[in-house]
Amino acid sequence: MGWFLEHAWLIPATPGAAFAVIILFGKRMPRGGSEVGLASMLAALVLSAGTAYQWIARVNDSHEEVPAALSRWEWFRIGDLKVSIGSHIDGLAAVMLLLVAFISTLVQLYSMEYVRGDRRYTHFFAAITLFSAGMLTMVLAPNMVQLLLGWEIMGLCSFLLIGHWWEERANSEAALKAFWTVRVGDMGLLVGIAMLLAIFHTLEIGAINEAAAAGEFDNKNLLMWAAVALFIACIGKSGQFPLHTWLPDAMAGPTPVSSLLHSSTMVVAGVFLVARLYPVFHVGLDMNIAGQRFNLIAVIGGITVLIAAGLAFVQNDIKKVLAYSTVSQLGYMMMGLGVGAWTAAVFHIFTHAFFKCCLFLCAGSVSHTASHHSFDMKKDMGGLRKKMPVTFAAWMAATAALCGLPFVSGFFSKDEIIDSAKNNDYKVFYIVGIVGAFMTTAYMTRATYLTFFGKARGGAAHFVHDENARDSSWQITVPLVILGSLALVSGYLNAPIFKWHWFETWTESSIGLPLGEGIFAAPHPPEFSWVSTAPGLALVAAGFGVSLLLCRAVFGEGTSGLRGLTERNVVLRAGHKFLVNKYYLDALYERVVVRGIAHPISRAAYWTNQNILDGIVNAVGQGGRRTGDLVYKYIDQGLVDGAVNGSGTTASGAGGALQPVQSGKVNMYGALLFGAAAVGGLVLVLVNS
Amino acid sequence: MLINEFLLLGAVLFCIGVYGVIARKNAVLVLMSIELILNSVNINLLAFDRLHAVDTAGGNDGSVFALYIIAVAAAEVGVGLAMVLLIFRNRKTISLDDLSEMKG
Numbered sequence: 001m002g003w004f005l006e007h008a009w010l011i012p013a014t015p016g017a018a019f020a021v022i023i024l025f026g027k028r029m030p031r032g033g034s035e036v037g038l039a040s041m042l043a044a045l046v047l048s049a050g051t052a053y054q055w056i057a058r059v060n061d062s063h064e065e066v067p068a069a070l071s072r073w074e075w076f077r078i079g080d081l082k083v084s085i086g087s088h089i090d091g092l093a094a095v096m097l098l099l100v101a102f103i104s105t106l107v108q109l110y111s112m113e114y115v116r117g118d119r120r121y122t123h124f125f126a127a128i129t130l131f132s133a134g135m136l137t138m139v140l141a142p143n144m145v146q147l148l149l150g151w152e153i154m155g156l157c158s159f160l161l162i163g164h165w166w167e168e169r170a171n172s173e174a175a176l177k178a179f180w181t182v183r184v185g186d187m188g189l190l191v192g193i194a195m196l197l198a199i200f201h202t203l204e205i206g207a208i209n210e211a212a213a214a215g216e217f218d219n220k221n222l223l224m225w226a227a228v229a230l231f232i233a234c235i236g237k238s239g240q241f242p243l244h245t246w247l248p249d250a251m252a253g254p255t256p257v258s259s260l261l262h263s264s265t266m267v268v269a270g271v272f273l274v275a276r277l278y279p280v281f282h283v284g285l286d287m288n289i290a291g292q293r294f295n296l297i298a299v300i301g302g303i304t305v306l307i308a309a310g311l312a313f314v315q316n317d318i319k320k321v322l323a324y325s326t327v328s329q330l331g332y333m334m335m336g337l338g339v340g341a342w343t344a345a346v347f348h349i350f351t352h353a354f355f356k357c358c359l360f361l362c363a364g365s366v367s368h369t370a371s372h373h374s375f376d377m378k379k380d381m382g383g384l385r386k387k388m389p390v391t392f393a394a395w396m397a398a399t400a401a402l403c404g405l406p407f408v409s410g411f412f413s414k415d416e417i418i419d420s421a422k423n424n425d426y427k428v429f430y431i432v433g434i435v436g437a438f439m440t441t442a443y444m445t446r447a448t449y450l451t452f453f454g455k456a457r458g459g460a461a462h463f464v465h466d467e468n469a470r471d472s473s474w475q476i477t478v479p480l481v482i483l484g485s486l487a488l489v490s491g492y493l494n495a496p497i498f499k500w501h502w503f504e505t506w507t508e509s510s511i512g513l514p515l516g517e518g519i520f521a522a523p524h525p526p527e528f529s530w531v532s533t534a535p536g537l538a539l540v541a542a543g544f545g546v547s548l549l550l551c552r553a554v555f556g557e558g559t560s561g562l563r564g565l566t567e568r569n570v571v572l573r574a575g576h577k578f579l580v581n582k583y584y585l586d587a588l589y590e591r592v593v594v595r596g597i598a599h600p601i602s603r604a605a606y607w608t609n610q611n612i613l614d615g616i617v618n619a620v621g622q623g624g625r626r627t628g629d630l631v632y633k634y635i636d637q638g639l640v641d642g643a644v645n646g647s648g649t650t651a652s653g654a655g656g657a658l659q660p661v662q663s664g665k666v667n668m669y670g671a672l673l674f675g676a677a678a679v680g681g682l683v684l685v686l687v688n689s
Numbered sequence: 690m691l692i693n694e695f696l697l698l699g700a701v702l703f704c705i706g707v708y709g710v711i712a713r714k715n716a717v718l719v720l721m722s723i724e725l726i727l728n729s730v731n732i733n734l735l736a737f738d739r740l741h742a743v744d745t746a747g748g749n750d751g752s753v754f755a756l757y758i759i760a761v762a763a764a765e766v767g768v769g770l771a772m773v774l775l776i777f778r779n780r781k782t783i784s785l786d787d788l789s790e791m792k793g
Contacts, residue, residue: 080747664789666719670710 002057004050006068008087011047012136012150015040015104019130019551026122028070030677034112037125041105041132048097055094055206060507066090066509067205074141081203088205089141091507092275092346096139096264100354103264104132104480110361111256111526112366113475124164128260131157135265138238139272143203144193147273151189151237154266155182161261174252180191181246185236185270189327196280205276212279220284228282230273231296238270238330240360241304248311248323251375255364258319262326263357268349271333275346278337278522279512288340288424288523288680298338298421302432304331309439317375318363322446325402325669326356332417339429340523341420343504347494348413350503352491355401355410358483362395366451369472371459377450380458384451387464390477392452394484399448401487403540409491416496416525423526434536441543449551496528511571695736702729716783720761720766727762731755 004036018040026033059066071087108128115124134157138150163175188390193203199217200208218222234240239247247267251258261267274281281287285295290479308327317319329352336345367373370388385392397408404410406464418433456464463469471477494503504525508515513522526532661672702725709722738751777783 662792664792666716666785666788667711667713670707670719674711675706 002050002054004047004054005089006071008047008051008069008093008097008140009071011044011051011087011101011140012133014043014047015129015133015136019126019133020121022126022129027125029651031112031278032121032125034108034121034125036175037129038105038108038112039621040129041101044100044103044132044136045105048094048101049672050194051089052094052098054136055089055091056506059091059685060667067122068093068509069257070142070206075145081197083145083203084143085146086142086641087140090141092272092510093140095131095346095350095503095507096268096272097136099350100132100135103353104128106482107256107260107357107361109475110259110364110479111254113255113473114256114364120164124161124254127157127160127164128257131161131260131265135269138269142209144208145203147205147276148189148193151233151269151273152186154269155179156184158182158250158261158266161257162250164253164257168252174246174249178246178250181243182236185233186239186244188229188232189273192226192233195222195229199226203366207328209277210280211237211282212277215283218369220657223280223284224286227281228296230277231281231300234270234273234334235300236270237273238267238334239304239327240270240300240331240334241307244304244308244327247327248315248320251317251319251323255319255360255367258323259357259360259364262323262360264353267326267330268353269331271337271345271349274334274337275342275349275510276340281337281673282340282513282522287338287660288521290362293426293428298335298426298429299336301331301336301338302429304328305432305436306331306334306439309436309443312439312443316378318366318381318447318451319360319375321377321443322356322363325359325440325443328401328440329356332414333434335429335433336417336420339417339421339426340424341417342522343494343507343525344413344416344420346507346510347503348417349489350493351409351413351490354483355398358394358398358487359402360389360481361476361480361483362398363451364459365391365472365476368476370463370469372462376458377447381451381456382454382458383455383456383464384460387469388452388471390417390480394477394480395448395452397484398487399444401491403544404437404536405540406537408488409486409489412491412495412497415536418536419526419528419532420523422532424523434539437536438539438543441540442547445544445547446449449548454551496525502607503634505556521656692736692740695732695739699729699732699736702726702732714784714786714790716776716785717770719770719785720773724762724766727758731758734758766783 015037018036021036022033026036026184029035029062045432055069058069068088068090070086072084075083075085077083089097108125111124111128118124131154134150134153137148137153138147141147159175159179164179166172168176196208197203199219199222200211202208202211212223236243246263250261254262281297285297286292287295287297299594305328308324308331312321312324312328315324329348333345333348333352336342336348342687363375366381366384366388367375369391370384399409401410414437414681415435418430418437421433422430452466492498492500494501511522515522620624661668706722706725706729710719713719713722734751734755736751738749738755741751742749751761773783776788779788
C-alpha cells in the first residue's frame with residue numbers, strides 16, 4: 001500500500017487543523033487567515049492527487065478485483081460495538097477527494113478577491129475551510145458514524161455560510177430554512193444507520209456492502225426500509241423533490257459558497273451516499289430486476305429533473321437559474337443511480353462539478369465586476385460578452401457542457417445516464433432524460449441571452465459604456481479559465497464513443513456489486529451508438545432554437561406580439577404564476593402542513609380541554625367544596641388548629657435560632673452543603689466499619 | 690488492576706472544586722468548580738467501572754452513569770449560565786457577594 005493511500009486521513013485533517021488556526025489566530029494574520037485556508041486546501045489537493053495517482057497505479061497493477069485501501073483506529077467502543085475512525089480509499093473516494101480538494105482550492109482563490117473587505121472575512125474562510133474538511137471527512141469514511149460526522153459538519157457549515165450576511169433578515173431565514181429542511185432528511189439517515197446496524201451487525205461500509213451484495217441478511221423487508229430511510233436523507237441533502245425548496249433559497253450566501261455548495265460538496269453528498277452504499281439500495285429496492293419499470297430512486301430523480309428544469313425558466317435571478325439547474329442535474333444523477341447506471345451517475349458528479357462551479361463563478365464575476373452586485377438578469381445585465389471576454393468564454397464552455405453538446409464533458413456523462421435508462425428497460429426515464437435535456441438547453445439559452453447578449457441594462461449599462469471597464473481580476477479569471485477548460489475536456493476520461501473507459505476501470509470496484517447477469521448484479525454500461533443518442537441531441541438542438549427565437553422575440557430590441565404574452569394570455573399567465581410560485585410547494589408546507597395539520601390538532605386539544613377536562617374538574621371541585629365545609633367546621637377549627645399553633649410557635653423559635661445561617665451568601669450555602677455531606681460521609685464510614 | 694491513581698486524581702479534582710465553590714466570588718467560576726466536582730465523580734465511576742469489568746467481565750454501568758452525569762451537568766450549566774446572564778443584565782455584576790437578598 002502506498003504512502004498516500006495509508007495517510008489519506010491527512011486530507012481532511014489538514015483543512016480541519018487550518019480551521020482551528022484561522023478561527024483562533026486569523027484576525028491577526030496579514031491576510032485575515034485566508035492564506036492559511038488556501039494553503040491547507042492546496043496541501044489537501046496535493047495529498048488527494050497523490051492518493052488518486054496511487055489508487056490508479058494499484059488498479060493498473062492488479063488484474064483482479066482491487067480491495068479498498070483501509071487504515072483505521074479505534075475511536076470509541078460501546079459494549080461489543082467498536083467504532084473506528086480512519087480512511088477507506090477506493091475509486092469513488094479517490095475521485096471525490098480529488099474533486100472536492102480541487103474545487104475548494106479554486107473557490108478559495110476566487111473568494112480572496114470576491115469577499116475582500118467583508119466584515120467577517122476571517123470567519124468566512126474559517127467556515128468554508130471547515131466545510132471542505134467536512135465533505136472530505138465524509139467521502140473517505142470507512143464507517144457510517146464517520147460519514148454521519150462529516151455529513152453533519154457540512155450541515156452546520158452550510159448554515160453558517162448561507163447566513164454569512166445575516167444582518168438581512170431574508171438571509172438568516174434562508175440559512176434556517178436550509179438547516180431545518182436538511183434536518184428533516186437527516187432523521188432518515190439516523191434511522192437508516194440504526195437499521196443497517198440491526199441488519200448487518202456492523203457499521204463498516206465495506207462489510208455492509210459485501211453482505212448486502214452477497215445476500216447475507218435475514219430480512220429483505222427491513223433492508224428495503226433501511227434503503228428508504230437512507231434515501232430520505234439523500235432527498236434532503238441533495239435537494240430532491242419534495243425537499244428541494246431549500247436549495248434556491250441557499251443563494252442568499254456569497255457566490256463562492258453557492259458554487260462550492262452546488263458543485264462538489266453538500267448537495268452531492270446525498271448522491272454520494274447512494275453511490276457509496278449502492279448494494280444496499282440496489283438489493284433493497286430490487287433495482288434492475290427483470291420487469292421493474294419504476295423504483296423509488298429513479299422516480300424521485302426523474303420528477304426532480306423535470307420540475308426543477310421547469311422552475312429554471314421563470315427565474316430572473318441568474319443564481320436561481322443555476323440553482324434550479326443544479327437541482328435538475330442532481331435529479332439526473334439520482335435517476336442514473338436508480339436505473340443502474342452507477343458509473344455514469346458518478347461520472348456525472350465529476351463532470352457536473354466542473355461546469356456548475358464554473359457557471360456560478362461566472363455569475364459571481366458578472367455581478368462583482370459588471371452589475372454592481374446585482375444578480376437580476378432582467379434589470380442589471382445584458383450585452384456583456386464584449387466587455388468580459390474571459391467570463392463569457394468560460395460561461396459558454398460550461399453551458400455547452402451542461403447542455404451536453406457533443407464532445408464536451410456533459411455529453412459523455414449525461415447521455416450515458418439517458419442511454420443506460422433505455423438499455424436497462426426504464427423507458428419512462430429515458431423519455432424524462434431527453435425531455436430534461438431539451439429543457440436544460442432552453443433555460444440555459446435564455447439565461448445566456450439575458451446575461452451576455454441583447455442590450456445592456458441597469459448596472460451593466462454603466463459598465464458597458466465605461467471606457468476603462470475591464471474583465472474581473474486574475475483571482476477571479478484564473479479559476480474561471482481552469483474550470484472552463486475542464487468543463488470541455490474532463491469528459492474524455494470516460495468516452496464510450498472512443499472506447500475510452502479509464503474512469504470506469506478506476507472506480508469499478510466501488511460499485512460493490514458484480515456486473516452482468518445474476519440476481520444481485522448491476523448491468524454493464526451500454527455500448528455507445530449514435531442511434532440512441534440522436535433523439536436527445538435533436539431535442540437539445542430544438543431547445544436551443546426554440547428558446548433563442550423566444551428570447552429574441554420577448555427580450556430582443558424589436559417589438560413583437562410575444563412581448564408580455566404571459567400577462568395577456570390566460571393559460572400562459574396561469575402557468576407562469578404556477579411556476580413563479582414554485583408549484584406552491586412552499587405554500588403547501590406552510591399552509592397545509594403547518595396550518596392544516598398542526599392547527600386542527602391544537603384546536604381539538606383545546607376543545608377537549610374546555611369541555612371534557614374542565615367539566616370533570618368542575619364537578620370534582622363542587623364535591624370537594626362541600627366536603628371541605630364540613631371538614632372545616634369540625635376537624636380543622638378544633639383539632640388541627642391547636643396542633644398547628646403549637647408547632648408554629650416551635651418553628652418560629654427554631655427559625656429565630658437558625659436565622660444567622662441564612663446569610664444570603666452563596667458560598668456560605670456551598671460550604672454548609674459540603675460540610676453536611678462530609679458529616680454524612682463520616683457517619684456512614686463509622687456505621688459501616 | 691490498581692485504581693488508586695484514578696481515585697487520587699478524582700479526590701484532588703473534588704477538593705479543587707470544593708475550594709472553588711467556597712472561596713470564589715464570581716458566579717461563573719463557581720459554576721466551573723461545580724463542573725470539576727461532577728467530573729471528579731465521573732472519574733471515580735469510570736475507575737470502578739474498569740475495576741469491575743476486569744473482575745467480572747461484565748457491564749458498563751459506570752460508563753453509562755458517567756454519560757448520564759455529563760448530560761445532566763450540561764443541562765445544569767445551561768440553566769446556571771442563563772441565570773448568571775440574566776443577573777448580569779439586570780445588575781451589571783456577577784459577584785456573588787452582591788446577591789444576598791435571600792438573607793433571612
